Amino acid sequence: MPLVVEGLRYAIAGRPLLGPVDLRLDHGGITAVMGPNGAGKSVLLRLLHGLVRASSGRISWAGRALDDGIRRRQAMVFQKPVLLRRSVAANIDFALKLRAVPDIAGRRDELMRLARLDHVAQRPARVLSGGEQQRLAIVRALALEPDVLFLDEPTASLDPAATLAIEDLAKTVRDRGVKIILITHDAGQARRLADDIVFLHGGRVTEHTPATRFFERPASAEAAAFLAGKIVL
Amino acid sequence: MQDFAGAFTLAFSLLASFDADLYEIVGLSLQVTLSAVLIAALIGLPVGALIATTRFPGRGLVIVVLNTLMGLPPVVIGLLVYMALSNAGPLGVLRLLYTPGAMIIAQALLVTPIVAALSRQVIEDRHGECAELFRSMVVSWGRAIATLLWDARAALLTVALAGFGRAIAEVGAVIIVGGNINHVTRVMTTAIALETSKGDLALALALGIVLLIVAIAVNGAVSALRAGTVPASHV
Ligand SMILES: Nc1ncnc2c1ncn2[C@@H]1O[C@H](COP(=O)(O)OP(=O)(O)O)[C@@H](O)[C@H]1O
Numbered sequence: 001m002p003l004v005v006e007g008l009r010y011a012i013a014g015r016p017l018l019g020p021v022d023l024r025l026d027h028g029g030i031t032a033v034m035g036p037n038g039a040g041k042s043v044l045l046r047l048l049h050g051l052v053r054a055s056s057g058r059i060s061w062a063g064r065a066l067d068d069g070i071r072r073r074q075a076m077v078f079q080k081p082v083l084l085r086r087s088v089a090a091n092i093d094f095a096l097k098l099r100a101v102p103d104i105a106g107r108r109d110e111l112m113r114l115a116r117l118d119h120v121a122q123r124p125a126r127v128l129s130g131g132e133q134q135r136l137a138i139v140r141a142l143a144l145e146p147d148v149l150f151l152d153e154p155t156a157s158l159d160p161a162a163t164l165a166i167e168d169l170a171k172t173v174r175d176r177g178v179k180i181i182l183i184t185h186d187a188g189q190a191r192r193l194a195d196d197i198v199f200l201h202g203g204r205v206t207e208h209t210p211a212t213r214f215f216e217r218p219a220s221a222e223a224a225a226f227l228a229g230k231i232v233l
Numbered sequence: 234m235q236d237f238a239g240a241f242t243l244a245f246s247l248l249a250s251f252d253a254d255l256y257e258i259v260g261l262s263l264q265v266t267l268s269a270v271l272i273a274a275l276i277g278l279p280v281g282a283l284i285a286t287t288r289f290p291g292r293g294l295v296i297v298v299l300n301t302l303m304g305l306p307p308v309v310i311g312l313l314v315y316m317a318l319s320n321a322g323p324l325g326v327l328r329l330l331y332t333p334g335a336m337i338i339a340q341a342l343l344v345t346p347i348v349a350a351l352s353r354q355v356i357e358d359r360h361g362e363c364a365e366l367f368r369s370m371v372v373s374w375g376r377a378i379a380t381l382l383w384d385a386r387a388a389l390l391t392v393a394l395a396g397f398g399r400a401i402a403e404v405g406a407v408i409i410v411g412g413n414i415n416h417v418t419r420v421m422t423t424a425i426a427l428e429t430s431k432g433d434l435a436l437a438l439a440l441g442i443v444l445l446i447v448a449i450a451v452n453g454a455v456s457a458l459r460a461g462t463v464p465a466s467h468v
């Protein structure tokens with residue numbers, strides 16, 4: 001689903017938080033959205049998924065404006081995973097039933113194996129570790145069979161091993177043809193995963209560059225400063 | 234008037250001998266209050282869920298009114314139901330006055346605002362956590378409500394318990410609309426009031442003990458249920 005964003009702006013109570021943003025994503029793979037805290041990365045993702053309405057500008061997916069039909073082909077994993085107060089298996093079932101997926105039991109088992117959660121299937125979701133919760137949130141999103149998967153800092157509070165598990169999962173999902181748009185401010189992670197980088201600073205996209213080029217010579221001074229570990233606010 | 238210790242001894246012997254009158258009164262109390270709580274839940278839960286998940290003009294006022302209604306004195310409810318059900322009242326044709334039906338209506342009116350107001354709060358909190366997820370997943374409104382109710386089941390059980398506690402212990406409403414008629418509308422609280430005023434402290438005390446046991450049993454059952462359905466981390 002190619003994405004075209006034109007003149008996108010978002011303001012709350014007259015205070016501009018984002019924009020103007022112009023952006024095109026027309027290939028699969030993993031796009032990383034990078035930038036310092038408060039740059040507007042999460043706001044951008046919510047706009048692209050239609051969780052909040054733009055103040056002005058245009059977002060189109062596959063030539064169509066955002067509506068429930070488009071949103072049904074997308075899924076989002078929030079930075080702090082929102083899990084239903086039921087078992088791991090029931091969390092996945094919820095999503096499968098929502099899209100009327102045939103063979104719920106089979107598909108659920110497959111997804112739990114993918115997330116390596118099969119041994120905790122009947123545990124309440126909320127007793128899982130942070131990494132397990134995040135993996136559950138991701139495979140529950142996959143249960144919706146999306147074409148586009150948004151991940152908002154999926155490894156922000158995880159240890160290296162849990163981070164690696166999430167990254168492996170992301171690669172598997174990408175290889176199955178799901179477009180991933182991932183927020184991260186971990187340059188190492190972006191280097192490991194991303195095909196292209198959208199760098200956001202102060203609510204604006206300062207550059208959109210293929211990953212290899214971005215890490216060798218970023219086009220914008222803000223991105224260069226960010227990569228050099230200098231704080232840009 | 235009997236002496237204090239004597240009253241206790243008599244009370245326990247009434248309980249131990251399965252005194253028919255005593256158990257009839259206890260049975261009616263439970264029947265009336267459980268029916269009232271069930272009705273209150275059937276009305277109050279949807280109302281609470283509706284208010285929790287929708288935005289409309291005057292919503293703040295509705296919540297204030299609902300919260301105020303939680304504290305409505307039972308005698309006032311008794312009086313209103315009495316007026317509605319009396320021969321001259323709009324529902325007089327139903328001939329419900331001085332029947333258990335009237336008592337159920339009065340207690341349901343007492344408990345419904347409690348269930349609605351408390352469940353509104355519980356569901357709204359949960360909705361705050363899940364609203365974006367539901368929007369993201371394109372969950373229909375009806376399914377969202379059902380999901381919120383199920384997710385909040387432990388807290389909602391406590392809400393029902395609060396309603397039960399208030400209804401089983403109130404005397405003002407049931408005495409006005411029920412009339413405390415022996416073998417017809419006599420429940421624990423009205424019997425306690427009557428027997429105390431007659432000076433028959435043993436029966437009053439026995440009923441008071443039963444009331445306490447019922448309260449403890451219901452609370453215990455609910456905690457056990459919560460422990461069973463919901464692990465400690467969810468509470
Ligand atoms: N609902 C909101 N109300 C007011 N300000 C908000 C809201 N959401 C985000 N912001 C502000 O917008 C800016 C960008 O936020 P966000 O997109 O969350 O940043 P990040 O790039 O760290 O994800 C921040 O300054 C944040 O405080």
Ligand SMILES: [Mg+2]
Pocket residue numbers: 041042043079152153
């Ligand atoms: Mg963010």
